[in-house]
Amino acid sequence: MPEELSKRYEPATIEQRLYEFWEKGEFFTPLLDPERPKFSIVIPPPNITGRLHIGHALVNTLQDIIVRWKRMSGFNTLWLPGTDHAGIATQMIVDRELAKEGVSRFDLGREKFVERVWEWKESYGHQIIDQLKRLGASADWTRLRFTLDEGLARAVRTAFVKLHDDGLIYRGIAMVNWCPHCRTAISDVEVEYEERVSKLYYIDYPVADSARVLTIATTRPETMLGDTALAVHPDDERYKDVIGREAILPIANRRIPIVADPIFVDREFGTGVVKVTPAHDKNDYEAGKRNDLPQLQVIDEGGRMTEAAGVFAGLDRFEARTKVVAMLRDSGALHDVKDYNHSIGIHGKCETVIEPMISRQWFVKIEPLARPAIDAVRDGTIRILPQSWEATYFNWMENIHDWTISRQLWWGHRIPAFYCANGHVTVATDAPAACPQCGSTEVTQETDVLDTWFSSGLWPFSTMGWPDDTQDLHIFYPTDVLITGFDILFFWVARMIMFGLRFTGKAPFSQVFLNGLVRDEFGQKMSKTKGNVIDPIDVIDEFGADAVRFTLAIFASGRDIPLARSRMQGYAAFANKIWNASRFAMMHIDTTLGSVKAIDRDSMKSIERWILSRLNETTRTVNRALSDYRFDEASNAIYQFFWHEFCDWYIEMVKPVLLGRHGSEADQQRAKRVLLEVLDRSLRLLHPFMPFITEEIWQKLGGVEPSIMVAPYPVVEETLEDAEAERMVRAVQAMITSVRNARAERGFTSKDRFKLYVRGDGRDAAFFDDYAYLLIDLARLTEVIVNAEPPAGAHHDVVEGFDIAIEFPEKVVTKEQQDRTERELEKSRKELESLDAKLLNEQFVRNAPPAIVQGAQARQAELRARIEKLMRNQ
RNA sequence: GCGGGGUUAGCUCAGCGGUAGAGCGUCUGCUUUACACGCAGAGGGUCACUGGUUCGAAUCCGGUACCCCGCACCA
Numbered sequence: 026m027p028e029e030l031s032k033r034y035e036p037a038t039i040e041q042r043l044y045e046f047w048e049k050g051e052f053f054t055p056l057l058d059p060e061r062p063k064f065s066i067v068i069p070p071p072n073i074t075g076r077l078h079i080g081h082a083l084v085n086t087l088q089d090i091i092v093r094w095k096r097m098s099g100f101n102t103l104w105l106p107g108t109d110h111a112g113i114a115t116q117m118i119v120d121r122e123l124a125k126e127g128v129s130r131f132d133l134g135r136e137k138f139v140e141r142v143w144e145w146k147e148s149y150g151h152q153i154i155d156q157l158k159r160l161g162a163s164a165d166w167t168r169l170r171f172t173l174d175e176g177l178a179r180a181v182r183t184a185f186v187k188l189h190d191d192g193l194i195y196r197g198i199a200m201v202n203w204c205p206h207c208r209t210a211i212s213d214v215e216v217e218y219e220e221r222v223s224k225l226y227y228i229d230y231p232v233a234d235s236a237r238v239l240t241i242a243t244t245r246p247e248t249m250l251g252d253t254a255l256a257v258h259p260d261d262e263r264y265k266d267v268i269g270r271e272a273i274l275p276i277a278n279r280r281i282p283i284v285a286d287p288i289f290v291d292r293e294f295g296t297g298v299v300k301v302t303p304a305h306d307k308n309d310y311e312a313g314k315r316n317d318l319p320q321l322q323v324i325d326e327g328g329r330m331t332e333a334a335g336v337f338a339g340l341d342r343f344e345a346r347t348k349v350v351a352m353l354r355d356s357g358a359l360h361d362v363k364d365y366n367h368s369i370g371i372h373g374k375c376e377t378v379i380e381p382m383i384s385r386q387w388f389v390k391i392e393p394l395a396r397p398a399i400d401a402v403r404d405g406t407i408r409i410l411p412q413s414w415e416a417t418y419f420n421w422m423e424n425i426h427d428w429t430i431s432r433q434l435w436w437g438h439r440i441p442a443f444y445c446a447n448g449h450v451t452v453a454t455d456a457p458a459a460c461p462q463c464g465s466t467e468v469t470q471e472t473d474v475l476d477t478w479f480s481s482g483l484w485p486f487s488t489m490g491w492p493d494d495t496q497d498l499h500i501f502y503p504t505d506v507l508i509t510g511f512d513i514l515f516f517w518v519a520r521m522i523m524f525g526l527r528f529t530g531k532a533p534f535s536q537v538f539l540n541g542l543v544r545d546e547f548g549q550k551m552s553k554t555k556g557n558v559i560d561p562i563d564v565i566d567e568f569g570a571d572a573v574r575f576t577l578a579i580f581a582s583g584r585d586i587p588l589a590r591s592r593m594q595g596y597a598a599f600a601n602k603i604w605n606a607s608r609f610a611m612m613h614i615d616t617t618l619g620s621v622k623a624i625d626r627d628s629m630k631s632i633e634r635w636i637l638s639r640l641n642e643t644t645r646t647v648n649r650a651l652s653d654y655r656f657d658e659a660s661n662a663i664y665q666f667f668w669h670e671f672c673d674w675y676i677e678m679v680k681p682v683l684l685g686r687h688g689s690e691a692d693q694q695r696a697k698r699v700l701l702e703v704l705d706r707s708l709r710l711l712h713p714f715m716p717f718i719t720e721e722i723w724q725k726l727g728g729v730e731p732s733i734m735v736a737p738y739p740v741v742e743e744t745l746e747d748a749e750a751e752r753m754v755r756a757v758q759a760m761i762t763s764v765r766n767a768r769a770e771r772g773f774t775s776k777d778r779f780k781l782y783v784r785g786d787g788r789d790a791a792f793f794d795d796y797a798y799l800l801i802d803l804a805r806l807t808e809v810i811v812n813a814e815p816p817a818g819a820h821h822d823v824v825e826g827f828d829i830a831i832e833f834p835e836k837v838v839t840k841e842q843q844d845r846t847e848r849e850l851e852k853s854r855k856e857l858e859s860l861d862a863k864l865l866n867e868q869f870v871r872n873a874p875p876a877i878v879q880g881a882q883a884r885q886a887e888l889r890a891r892i893e894k895l896m897r898n899q
Numbered sequence: 900g901c902g903g904g905g906u907u908a909g910c911u912c913a914g915c916g917g918u919a920g921a922g923c924g925u926c927u928g929c930u931u932u933a934c935a936c937g938c939a940g941a942g943g944g945u946c947a948c949u950g951g952u953u954c955g956a957a958u959c960c961g962g963u964a965c966c967c968c969g970c971a972c973c974a
Contacts, residue, residue, distance in 0.1 A: 601934065
């Protein structure tokens with residue numbers, strides 16, 4: 026006898042207990058058995074600084090659904106979890122902590138500061154892991170990895186040295202994106218562009234020894250202090266005469282050359298004269314190199330003006346802008362100022378305006394890595410879903426630039442390059458005791474660290490022990506699918522593909538599913554300033570983890586997800602429905618799953634065949650949808666089945682037998698058995714989506730397995746399909762609905778009972794006789810009379826091809842009823858009319874598939890009958 | 900400028916060649932012994948516009964309008 030359930034489902038009372046049960050039971054840890062079919066997936070490692078946000082909740086719910094589904098489907102399943110050290114983000118947080126104590130990291134020094142960050146990590150770094158557990162994530166925590174662990178650090182050093190030895194890593198001086206706030210270089214993908222309203226300043230530059238004045242336009246007037254030339258187009262008639270002469274730089278009163286550059290200058294744009302600041306703009310830098318111009322740095326690494334900026338030295342670059350403009354205005358050199366909209370580069374992590382800066386950095390020569398990565402997607406070795414992302418991937422990969430991998434930070438993987446006192450550079454996984462070139466023992470390591478994404482690019486195999494030859498790599502690498510947000514396609518996915526192919530010779534995964542962005546219910550981006558942020562932990566507390574997961578899943582088709590609390594409330598109601606349906610079932614089931622025998626299928630009645638047939642169809646849909654990552658379709662199919670077929674119809678249909686109002690003892694026993702069967706299969710089908718509630722209920726059903734999460738996932742069984750049972754039950758449902766409609770329209774209540782007349786041939790007639798009790802019960806009738814002439818004035822209808830008539834006490838036809846009948850008639854007539862035309866059209870009859878034509882004919886016959894009956898109701 | 904996506908019921912979306920669907924919201928009944936986080940029912944759509952292909956188009960192709968999102972450019 027199963028235990029009883031409480032009247033209302035209270036998620037908070039079971040979630041923690043069940044999660045501990047799973048963890049203790051080691052259900053998340055796969056076997057080290059190379060013979061068994063495996064399924065593996067690695068988590069997109071969340072930053073240790075992070076708190077779980079709704080995007081994490083989504084991506085991890087989707088992974089958990091797939092992982093639980095595969096595990097139940099018999100795969101030796103590994104979901105490998107871990108966290109990312111997140112260089113800049115983490116350093117920023119600890120910096121802020123230090124600031125509160127009134128010290129900076131420079132006061133501490135590098136070593137102490139890094140120690141401090143590790144301490145921070147020990148205290149707070151696991152928070153996000155705990156939150157993932159609240160969500161129900163069935164990741165193998167015994168394999169928890171961190172991108173800065175010793176194992177992964179060795180992988181990083183090995184990868185770096187290999188790339189360097191292959192000539193794919195170089196160190197050099199170049200114009201990079203510089204963040205003056207974080208005081209580090211960042212890569213191209215880390216720069217975000219924002220449309221800003223700003224000003225375009227027109228400045229007059231007098232031509233030396235002449236009365237001519239050249240006007241240039243700039244959005245960044247402070248950089249003029251670093252101008253080392255003006256440039257015009259060589260073929261521009263307006264300026265031919267000034268090429269080779271000099272201009273006087275206002276304020277600084279420096280003479281600068283006027284050069285001609287056909288690549289740099291667009292004659293059509295602005296005045297056709299451009300100032301050249303080689304040290305502070307990418308294009309100017311290139312132009313400077315072409316024209317052999319000096320680079321004059323006027324802004325420093327902290328975004329302040331240098332000594333070279335003269336009187337502005339020491340000022341912040343934006344203060345300097347204001348002052349420069351004022352001074353230009355005073356001197357009359359400011360020609361004009363216009364409003365101007367343009368996008369500017371921002372460092373996404375700290376919102377600081379990027380300053381292009383010339384500096385010495387480490388780079389990855391990317392083209393040789395990108396080519397095979399492009400091929401892998403093109404030839405289908407890796408499939409990206411939704412497929413439209415492939416175009417974006419190709420577009421980016423084909424125009425990719427070398428990757429700036431060095432960061433001027435302290436928290437991260439220190440670059441394994443070593444400098445000796447004589448300036449020789451050695452790149453090696455371990456520090457050399459002496460310089461291999463000159464023998465100097467004064468060896469110091471490069472102070473720069475690597476871009477965080479360098480280490481996460483190795484994630485699928487570094488977490489499994491690479492570069493060693495480990496069992497995990499043998500069994501679980503390559504992984505099967507990567508599930509992540511589209512926003513890190515370039516940052517992470519592309520780099521993993523490149524590194525995976527390079528270092529392991531294999532694509533790190535065969536499929537990539539990119540999920541959309543979680544937005545608010547009106548499609549707006551969630552943001553703290555808008556106040557529309559949904560905190561997953563809050564909603565788990567409020568609605569339960571299962572409801573939150575289900576809500577995320579039912580929206581997840583690869584597009585953006587408009588998330589509303591009302592939806593979560595709706596799926597919390599679904600959880601409650603599952604709970605109560607199970608509670609009802611358990612009041613009657615008196616056996617356990619472990620002790621029952623298989624159902625004798627030959628003895629089953631039509632409604633039993635029907636519900637199992639419907640469940641079988643649902644099973645087919647769910648399995649197929651999950652294999653296509655159509656989480657929305659899969660979850661919706663179960664929802665519809667469980668609530669609207671199992672609860673709304675089947676449970677109501679078995680009540681007469683279950684409660685002993687109808688049928689034999691054997692009928693009741695069989696009904697109980699089928700109820701148990703449907704509940705068991707439904708719970709297993711639902712488990713990947715709603716792990717907690719299904720576990721709690723399923724355990725009470727007394728299964729053989731210790732947990733539903735290791736019970737087999739339902740698969741399609743052809744023998745459960747029963748089209749005939751579906752046809753007849755559909756007819757019964759339609760009759761019941763028709764009676765309910767007519768009753769409501771005529772203003773009767775459910776207490777008023779009537780006689781129902783039904784027509785059917787041989788076998789069907791016998792069926793309606795058998796199920797008269799059901800019609801009586803659910804349609805609240807006094808009697809069902811098969812194949813008799815209904816009295817005059819009865820209400821007629823045709824449903825699913827069967828004639829029915831309801832005998833109402835008297836012909837109380839309301840205006841409402843008449844209108845409705847009229848509308849119904851009108852609709853049917855219209856449809857019939859178009860069908861008639863269709864069937865008279867020879868081309869339709871000749872060209873359309875026979876099944877369609879037959880369907881049209883059947884529908885035509887039914888409509889004719891229906892119209893005839895409806896007319897009798899008028 | 901290049902690329903991707905969208906426009907279907909009041910709202911949010913699914914459907915992507917063969918009779919317009921779901922959830923939420925609205926309205927009307929109902930304390931029917933699992934559930935009022937419930938049950939039964941109702942109303943609500945010329946599927947953005949416009950050509951074409953087809954026996955047949957929300958669905959395929961072309962164009963127009965508007966809206967998102969990448970990337971590039973931005974003196």
